[in-house]
Amino acid sequence: MEEINKLRKLYRLKNVDRMNSVGKRKESSAEHSWSCLILADYFLSKTTIKLDRLKVYELLIWHDIIEIEAGDTPLGDSLRHPEKSNEGKQAKEMAAMKKMEKEMPSPLGNKAALLFKEFEECRTMEAKFARAIDQLDAVIHEMDYKADWKGWSSEFLIEKKMKYFEQFPGVKQAFEKVIAFAEREGYFSQ
Numbered sequence: 001m002e003e004i005n006k007l008r009k010l011y012r013l014k015n016v017d018r019m020n021s022v023g024k025r026k027e028s029s030a031e032h033s034w035s036c037l038i039l040a041d042y043f044l045s046k047t048t049i050k051l052d053r054l055k056v057y058e059l060l061i062w063h064d065i066i067e068i069e070a071g072d073t074p075l076g077d078s079l080r081h082p083e084k085s086n087e088g089k090q091a092k093e094m095a096a097m098k099k100m101e102k103e104m105p106s107p108l109g110n111k112a113a114l115l116f117k118e119f120e121e122c123r124t125m126e127a128k129f130a131r132a133i134d135q136l137d138a139v140i141h142e143m144d145y146k147a148d149w150k151g152w153s154s155e156f157l158i159e160k161k162m163k164y165f166e167q168f169p170g171v172k173q174a175f176e177k178v179i180a181f182a183e184r185e186g187y188f189s190q
Contacts, residue, residue, distance in 0.1 A: 006105040009068065016067045019074040020138060021145040029064045029072055032137060036060045039140070040133045046170050052126050059130035062115040069096035074138075093120075128164075132171045135164045139178050149187040154179050 013033070017026040040056050064072075070093050097116050101109040118127045139157065142148050157179060165172035182188060 003105040006103060007108075009100075009103060010065065010108075012068045013065060016064075016072055018072045018138075019148070020141050021148055027141065029067045032141075033060060033064055035141060036063075036130075036133050036137045039137055040130065043129075043133065043168070043170055043174075047168065049125065049129075049168065051129055055124075055126040056130050056133075058111075059115055059119045059127055060133065062112045063119045063130065063134060065112055066093045066096040066100060066116060069099055090120075125167075128167055129171075132164045132168050135161045136171055136175055136178075139175065143178065143181070146185075146187055149182065153188050154183055 013030040014028050016029040018029060018032055020027040020032070022031065037057060037060050040060055044051060044053055044056060073089050097113055101113040103109070104112060118124060119130055122128050122131050139161070161175065162172070165175050
């Protein structure tokens with residue numbers, strides 16, 4: 001039962017709210033991880049770049065697990081709420097990962113810590129691809145919630161996100177199409 005209880009803690013990712021809307025509530029980090037997996041599956045099926053599919057999936061499954069302890073820090077937070085700073089975010093997340101690693105059932109703790117580190121360092125092609133998917137997911141998700149774009153600009157999103165897409169032409173093209181659509185449809189002029 002001890003191992004089951006340790007697994008149950010991981011289910012708390014369902015309770016971590018992000019800034020993104022889902023109907024009249026906020027999206028959970030678990031929902032975000034799921035939609036990242038869907039996007040990854042789609043783009044992996046279209047890319048000619050050789051990537052380890054399982055590694056990409058594992059990186060996306062575990063990339064936000066630390067939010068159980070550290071909470072979510074959305075991109076738009078500093079723009080919409082300048083008083084909220086991302087300062088100390090990395091140290092906070094590393095401390096959260098160390099705590100979670102100890103509390104997870106083995107061998108998941110070590111595995112999650114290694115995958116989190118790989119995702120954060122972004123040195124492998126799989127980690128870079130997973131990061132690109134993570135960055136694209138929120139933009140695609142928000143297409144259904146025009147009001148959430150208030151205060152954003154195409155320049156802001158391009159500045160913050162384009163660097164993640166450069167190595168992956170299909171992902172970059174999708175991002176560019178979303179930005180063009182948002183400009184045409186008045187998402188940025190609220």
